[in-house]
Amino acid sequence: MTIQDIFTTLENQCSESQNIITAVNTTAYLANTQQRTIRDLVVKQAFINVFTEWEHFLENSTIAYSLGEPSIIGNTPVKYVSPLDEEHADRLIKGTATYPDWTDMEKVLKIEKAFFQLGEPYTSALNGFSSKYKDIKKVRNFIVHNSKKSNDEFDSLVRTALRASAVGISPVDFLLSKKGSNPYFYELYITHIKNAAKMIAEY
Numbered sequence: 001m002t003i004q005d006i007f008t009t010l011e012n013q014c015s016e017s018q019n020i021i022t023a024v025n026t027t028a029y030l031a032n033t034q035q036r037t038i039r040d041l042v043v044k045q046a047f048i049n050v051f052t053e054w055e056h057f058l059e060n061s062t063i064a065y066s067l068g069e070p071s072i073i074g075n076t077p078v079k080y081v082s083p084l085d086e087e088h089a090d091r092l093i094k095g096t097a098t099y100p101d102w103t104d105m106e107k108v109l110k111i112e113k114a115f116f117q118l119g120e121p122y123t124s125a126l127n128g129f130s131s132k133y134k135d136i137k138k139v140r141n142f143i144v145h146n147s148k149k150s151n152d153e154f155d156s157l158v159r160t161a162l163r164a165s166a167v168g169i170s171p172v173d174f175l176l177s178k179k180g181s182n183p184y185f186y187e188l189y190i191t192h193i194k195n196a197a198k199m200i201a202e203y
Contacts, residue, residue: 004072006060007201013053014194017046021186025176040172044143047175047186051140054193055102061200062122063089066115071203078117103137105130121203129196135161136189143171161185 021043029039066089070076083089093100093111101107105126112126113119126133135157141147142154155167158174169177175186182188 001060001064001069003061003064003069003201006057006064007072007197010053010057010197011194014050014190017050018187018190020046021175025184040170043172043175043186047189048140048143050190050193051136054197057197057200058102058108058122059093059100062093062112062115065121066092071121072201073203075203077120077203079115080117081115103140105133121200125196125199128199129192132189132192133196136193139171139175139185139189 024039024042029035063083063086065071065077066079066081066083067086068076068079081089081092083092092115100111109119109123109126112122116122138150138153138157141150144150154171154174158166158169162174162177162179166174166177175189176184178184183191
């Protein structure tokens with residue numbers, strides 16, 4: 001699989017999720033409890049799909065680059081490993097772990113620095129993305145886990161990103177909110193994910 005193919009897959013998922021969320025972000029989906037439930041389910045799943053595809057992008061691009069695939073513009077990272085094929089590359093990534101945690105940026109950067117010189121093209125992209133990624137992950141964790149810790153972290157995000165009086169809103173209402181004239185939070189987050197992936201793919 002080429003880097004272009006891997007990036008296009010993520011780009012398509014971002015566009016699809018944005019279009020779906022936009023379609024249900026209308027007053028028609030506030031008409032009654034059933035419509036609002038449909039809206040909430042759609043927004044949650046669409047947002048999670050982007051986050052999941054971002055994980056796939058990190059894994060698939062790491063494997064592709066380790067096998068010598070060039071970036072979209074034709075550059076190849078300096079690599080420290082020479083896996084035989086995709087399966088071998090996957091085993092090298094996993095090491096002794098059952099599976100790598102692509103949601104943990106520290107662990108991801110550790111893998112990339114072990115595979116590529118200075119961890120590039122991942123280090124620059126992920127370091128520039130780390131602050132916003134933490135916010136994105138807080139929303140994702142609250143949707144997926146809904147634990148006290150994830151709830152507290154989400155409330156902290158709402159307080160910082162919006163205002164203290166907004167604490168207590170649902171992750172869907174937060175994603176469909178905006179601060180001032182800025183885009184909706186779901187648009188901002190999806191754009192940040194796509195831009196980080198683009199930096200990696202266009203190394």
